[in-house]
Amino acid sequence: MASQIIFIAMTLAAIALFSYNLKKVIRNIRLGKATDRTDQPQKRVMTMIKVAFGQTKMFFRPVPALLHFAVYAGFVIINIEVLEIMIDGIFGTHRIFSGLGGLYNGLIGSFEILALLVWLACIIFLVRRNILKLQRFSGVEMTKWPRSDANYILITEVLLMTAFLTMNAADAKLQALGAGHYTNAGAFPISQYLQGLLPDSEGILTAIERGCWWFHIIGIFAFLNYLPYSKHFHIIFAFPNTYFSNLEPKGEFTNMKSVTNEVKAMLDPSFTPEDTEPGKFGAKDVNDLTWVNLMNAYTCTECGRCTSVCPANITGKLLSPRKIMMDTRDRMEEVGKNIDKTGNGFDDGKSLLDTYITREEIWACTSCNACTEACPINIDPLAIITDLRRYAVMEESQSPASINGMLGNIENNGAPWKYSPADRFNWAKES
Amino acid sequence: MSEQLNFEVPTMAEMIAKGEEPEILFWVGCAGSYDERAQKTTRDICKILHHVGIKYAVLGTEESCTGDPAKRAGNEFLFQMQAMTNIEVLNGYNIKKIITGCPHCFNTIKNEYPGLGGSYEVIHHTQLIQQLIDEGKLKAEGGESFKGKKITYHDPCYLGRGNGIYEAPRKALEVLDAQLVEMKRCKSNGLCCGAGGAQMFKEPEKGNKDINIERIEEALETQPQVIAAGCPFCMTMLSDGIKLKDQEQNVEVLDIAEITVRANGL
Structure with missing residues (x-):
């Protein structure tokens, strides 16, 4: 019960803080002068679907595009899991969607595969930035903060995915031990290989499972509230930004x-x-x-x-x-x-x-x-x-x-x- | 092949005086009017129009700068003054269709004039050439053979990225049976010649290289015999690059209109 109260309080605080900061961001954007970008709504929606959802312009450079797509798909799809975490957190349940049976197993299994892909992509991104030192990531404007910002984001994602997979490994092990509360559910195509690294004690496994669960959700809340300070805001703004983007030929400048x-x-x-x-x-x-x-x-x-x-x-x-x-x-x-x-x-x-x-x-x-x-x-x-x-x-x-x-x-x-x-x-x- | 035109170029004023109307107005542009190298392209566009029998006219001394360089430089006042004065002339002659010899004029008249009261169907000369080839009115015979020659085409920004026209100029070259080679950065990824945005009229900012040199080096990597252009400013920048690289003996920079005229022996 206490953990439920803490969870709910934390959720509300995270949402409140984010709304507060988002309001400021919107206030700042409104400092700008008016310009009408509400014409041709259909074309705008199509642009958003193609460019933001479909990431078509990314594929001009196929390697980063594929890696980015993995992270993007992982982010979007694994959020279904976050929904479950939210419900479990509020009501004190465990794996509330497990009643879905085969579908649930399929979902969890695919989350695991995506989590691995995200994990790998982020590691490769870190290598590209810090070891290969790609020229694109340097320049006068790429001072300490923008470089750190990028690394913080990637490291956080690596940690989140690690926690997610470790949580599943502990959970599966607890299921096998027949621990109370841990219903038999889920398929674990990736985290099964982590099971061997975990201890066999039910107490420690429960601590690991709970620890990862809390780390995962706290991490997500922290990440959410990091966005307004970070370049990572694009995960939200990419959508309105493409919707309201210029539909006229690029050569055309506005007539004042x-x-x-x-x-x-x-x-x-x-x-x-x-x-x-x-x-x-x-x-x-x-x-x-x-x-x-x-x-x-x-x-x-x-x-x-x-x-x-x-x-x-x-x-x-x-x-x-x-x-x-x-x-x-x-x-x-x-x-x-x-x-x-x-x-x-x-x-x-x-x-x-x-x-x-x-x-x-x-x-x-x-x-x-x-x-x-x-x-x-x-x-x-x-x-x-x-x-x-x-x-x-x-x-x-x-x-x-x-x-x-x-x-x-x-x-x-x-x-x-x-x-x-x-x-x-x-x-x-x-x- | 005489440089001289062996026919009169009709002006709008003359046409109207005769009670006639042209099918299309040829907007020559400042470079096409005054720049010696671009004048050749202008005359070649006229040769093509004359050859296929399109009824056309030019404004002659009634033409004035579209205002493009003023607008890109940030002087919207001067741009709109130019635009409105030009629109008055064009509308006064009841112009419906315009062909331009310059992607900058093309972009400005096509995209920026309608909001100021001047709506016309505007095409770039490479589009007309492509159309004439498609209609069978222009072939690549009777003149110089480009067969097997290595040609690389440089996309002008205001034709390519600016207006999405990548295929028409290439189609105009395909008919030559030449060997078309693309530069590493081409089409939507094409590298600017360095003249756009009013850069043509000023010295470049401090850097480690001029943009046209960067571009010409890339063009030379394809080992071309001809670099094809579709813009008088690109023409200047690329020709300067060729001179600086001392490649004038080996590589020609030619406008697509010039290539067409040569291939057809006009």
Whole structure:
């Protein structure tokens, strides 16, 4: 009875803490400006099913894709087991679903196989990061915390899977011993090989089984509450992020409505604009970006596929699309903390542009869309870069001198070079 | 094969004066109008249009920059000024269909003009060439033979990733009976030439290599005789790369329109 009370209290606390943090995250995302991404719901659902559930974009790199798929499938399917753990925990039952008989055996058996696959995949991932030191996982933005974050996640998953299999091994052994409470149920294709490593004493086995059971569920609650602080948030945000992702051709940049009004008024003095909110053009800080940009930042799991295909980054420039996303998240968290401490409107003298992202980075982008193509969950670093450029150019008139020259040429001659418009048709006349 | 055009290129103004309407407007673009190398491609596109008898026209001096480089550089004002002025001209001539010689113009007019009041059917010249080949109006005979030649095609970002057009340019090359070889990074994984996003008009940021060199090295790995391009900016970047690598004697960088014109002896 006492354990049930502890279990229920712990569950409620875990859920309460997570909701509290999630609310803050959503509040932070809402710092962003409005943008409508509710059109074409059917296409959006299909995109989410394909890209997030089906992980189609992952398979561009088959090896990590298969390993990741194992972890993903394991995570999703083993959660059925968590449901059983929850019910058992609350009602003090043991293996409540065991009444399902053959189906239950099949389930437990498949969980075990998945658990082994997850275990192996995570070990391989750890090796790739820490021993093989894959280039994709390095870079200026991959400082101590992002590296540790990745390792914490992988180690936790290894421990969780180990506990799960050890629990089953002890359970099976207790079943064989005819220990009370341990109903005969389940199939143990993997953990049967662990049985030999366990002692034969019923007392110790029960302690191991209970210990692993508690470790497993506490681990899951801890993991849940780790998400808001971690890159691992993608396990939740991948779904809304793909749903709300850009469905237009990648080459298309948004037309700024606020500018349309001004330009129309300039070309036609009798034009009266519909009311749009005045504000600055482009983005200097996170609250000038859209909520989609900000959700993108929480979704990023820092895999670095974007950076590894970025032509600027490949050729040694400072720009790294992954850094753009990580900076955006870091700055958003900072702004969020400022709001927590001092309320809205506090100015800490910092901004996304300059404090986090330098001019050198934004001007190195070729807008080639390699990053958006490579992102397995449709994150768009290019949209942020564009908005930062818009701020630099339209609000500050600060761009590289040659860019200013090019803009001046377009304005004066209708071409980015210094040629006379009268000569535009000369190509047809001379050779 | 004379560089000179042996026919007049009709302008919209002339057509309207004669009370005629073209089937398609050829949007030449700034590079196609002013850049010497790109002018060749422009004339070749005209040769193709003329050869197959499509009724076309150009805007001539009435054309102006689409605003693409301004938009990518972040100057939305200038972009929309350009766009609205161009749309006024295009709508004034009641244009329905446009062919462009540049993926940047193509992307801008196709995707970004509709929201500002300019909706047209827009195709890139490689799409037209593919279509003409499919219809049997263009073959690869009567001119230079590309048979067996090693050709590698460089995907322009704004045609490939930007708009998902990967097959049309390749189909236009397949008809040559040449040996098409793909670079390691091709199609949706293609590497940018380094010119996009207004980079064409500025010096690159500090790094350890220029992007066009990275790309040209990859192209040269395929040991091509021809590098095929579909964009005037890629053309500049790739040609510069070939020059820097001192490979001008061995490798030609050609637009797909140029290849088509040569193969057909136009």
